[in-house]
Amino acid sequence: MGGKYSLLILMGLLFLGACKTEKKTEHSANAVTDSIPKFQPNWESIKKNYKDPKWFSDDKFGIFIHWGAYSVPAFGSEWYPRQMYMDTATFSAQLKLGKTGPNDTYLHHKKTWGDQKEFGYKDFIPMFKAEKFDAKEWIDLFKKSGAKYVVPVADHHDGFAMYKSHTTRWNAFDMGPKRDVLGELFEEGRKQGLKMGASSHFAFNWSFYNKKDKFDTVDPEYADLYSSKGKNLTEPVSEKFKQRWWERTTDLIDTYQPDILYFDFYVDIDDFADLRPKLAAYYYNKGIEWGKEVLINDKNFDHEAFPEGTVIYDLERGKLPGIRKLPWQTDTSIGKNSWSYVTNWDSKTANQLIDDLVDIVSKNGNLLLNVGPKADGTIPDDQKKILLQIGDWLAVNGDAIYDTRYWKTFGEGPTEVKKGHHSEGQNKEFTGQDIRFTQKGNRLFATMLAWPENGEINIKSLGSLGEYTKDLKIKGVRLLGSDAKVSFEQAEQGLLVKNLGEKTGEFAHVLEIAL
Numbered sequence: 001m002g003g004k005y006s007l008l009i010l011m012g013l014l015f016l017g018a019c020k021t022e023k024k025t026e027h028s029a030n031a032v033t034d035s036i037p038k039f040q041p042n043w044e045s046i047k048k049n050y051k052d053p054k055w056f057s058d059d060k061f062g063i064f065i066h067w068g069a070y071s072v073p074a075f076g077s078e079w080y081p082r083q084m085y086m087d088t089a090t091f092s093a094q095l096k097l098g099k100t101g102p103n104d105t106y107l108h109h110k111k112t113w114g115d116q117k118e119f120g121y122k123d124f125i126p127m128f129k130a131e132k133f134d135a136k137e138w139i140d141l142f143k144k145s146g147a148k149y150v151v152p153v154a155d156h157h158d159g160f161a162m163y164k165s166h167t168t169r170w171n172a173f174d175m176g177p178k179r180d181v182l183g184e185l186f187e188e189g190r191k192q193g194l195k196m197g198a199s200s201h202f203a204f205n206w207s208f209y210n211k212k213d214k215f216d217t218v219d220p221e222y223a224d225l226y227s228s229k230g231k232n233l234t235e236p237v238s239e240k241f242k243q244r245w246w247e248r249t250t251d252l253i254d255t256y257q258p259d260i261l262y263f264d265f266y267v268d269i270d271d272f273a274d275l276r277p278k279l280a281a282y283y284y285n286k287g288i289e290w291g292k293e294v295l296i297n298d299k300n301f302d303h304e305a306f307p308e309g310t311v312i313y314d315l316e317r318g319k320l321p322g323i324r325k326l327p328w329q330t331d332t333s334i335g336k337n338s339w340s341y342v343t344n345w346d347s348k349t350a351n352q353l354i355d356d357l358v359d360i361v362s363k364n365g366n367l368l369l370n371v372g373p374k375a376d377g378t379i380p381d382d383q384k385k386i387l388l389q390i391g392d393w394l395a396v397n398g399d400a401i402y403d404t405r406y407w408k409t410f411g412e413g414p415t416e417v418k419k420g421h422h423s424e425g426q427n428k429e430f431t432g433q434d435i436r437f438t439q440k441g442n443r444l445f446a447t448m449l450a451w452p453e454n455g456e457i458n459i460k461s462l463g464s465l466g467e468y469t470k471d472l473k474i475k476g477v478r479l480l481g482s483d484a485k486v487s488f489e490q491a492e493q494g495l496l497v498k499n500l501g502e503k504t505g506e507f508a509h510v511l512e513i514a515l
Contacts, residue, residue: 064368075343162181
């Protein structure tokens with residue numbers, strides 16, 4: 001009996017050992033599988049695995065920030081560092097005006113600051129001190145404006161990094177402000193519950209500066225600011241510069257873990273084609289590692305430098321005429337004439353910007369609205385006032401914006417919207433007959449972009465025999481922010497809403513319709 005039991009025990013131990021070995025092998029296999037990145041550096045993998053973050057479609061409204069050494073001269077625009085070296089109209093919009101000589105910025109610089117060989121753009125950096133910059137004050141203001149995410153420009157074309165860079169000496173921690181500007185904003189923004197993004201415009205640094213012997217841009221000592229490109233205007237982007245772009249961008253990603261990575265133009269040219277899927281895969285895999293949904297904003301609707309379904313497209317100073325089923329974004333500035341602060345800054349009105357927000361959201365878009373702080377770190381009062389007016393409007397009417405989705409149609413009314421980048425100047429102001437729709441659950445929001453005459457309106461899209469509402473029964477209507485006893489009648493030709501009472505404010509007015 002003892003021998004028999006000993007044999008059984010031995011067989012049992014061998015079986016358990018085999019099980020453990022099998023489990024260990026299985027675990028090791030899983031470990032190998034788990035170590036394979038979800039996103040591979042090719043568009044097939046990225047298209048298959050990428051999904052637009054829900055939070056972006058919920059949040060709707062963000063703040064863009066253009067601030068840097070170009071804020072010191074405060075002249076022309078954030079392209080001052082390029083234009084100050086443009087002694088001819090070769091690269092300038094002046095060609096369209098038939099001008100052939102130096103542009104206004106070139107002449108202004110020479111008169112105000114001196115010859116471009118002796119006083120170059122690099123010499124503005126020590127003057128950019130940001131002595132009044134207060135990240136908490138900025139984030140408090142952005143919160144009051146109703147914004148849900150903030151995207152500071154981390155790297156503009158000028159080559160000066162607004163953060164503590166590990167790849168360039170030309171950065172705000174080591175020069176100028178001698179502070180990690182981006183890091184301070186990220187820390188305070190996240191403390192207050194905002195999503196934080198970073199904007200990279202560095203790719204165009206390759207061709208941003210005009211190189212001539214009479215400028216300091218050809219001095220090899222400053223090639224790491226003014227780019228290593230030579231005087232040949234058609235010189236393709238070098239592999240060395242592409243590697244700088246890669247290292248600089250991944251440094252930004254690794255150090256600050258942005259929720260949004262926004263790319264300006266030029267990264268879309270063929271020279272960067274091999275790096276685009278590589279960068280997208282790198283960033284999206286980092287998002288998985290950090291345990292959060294991240295996204296890329298790209299401005300190339302037309303030729304899809306980043307293919308549709310791999311990023312969220314962005315339109316600069318432009319909108320769409322209708323609904324786009326995939327999320328998108330408009331970026332525009334409070335300033336009509338500049339993104340960075342300039343002494344002749346010309347602000348849009350809160351009314352215009354609120355109407356834009358409503359129109360964009362009705363078409364499944366977000367609004368990224370830019371502010372331009374002064375070189376000392378203060379946000380000008382006129383910009384503050386507009387942000388607070390938007391915030392006051394959202395405090396009353398935000399239910400029609402946040403967490404909503406587009407409806408069967410974006411709206412109705414006589415005012416058409418132009419399509420494309422830089423088209424906003426062609427748009428007319430909205431009228432009391434222009435209405436935009438959003439929905440949330442069993443509630444439909446109809447936003448009137450101006451107060452209707454006589455305090456009543458007929459919403460044609462909501463008629464009982466209309467294309468969108470044949471089987472739709474309206475149970476109630478109320479005006480957000482008002483106690484007025486609104487009356488309504490759904491006829492064949494529209495929903496007639498009367499007795500709206502007093503205006504609820506200076507800007508757009510929202511009807512909440514219970515379905």
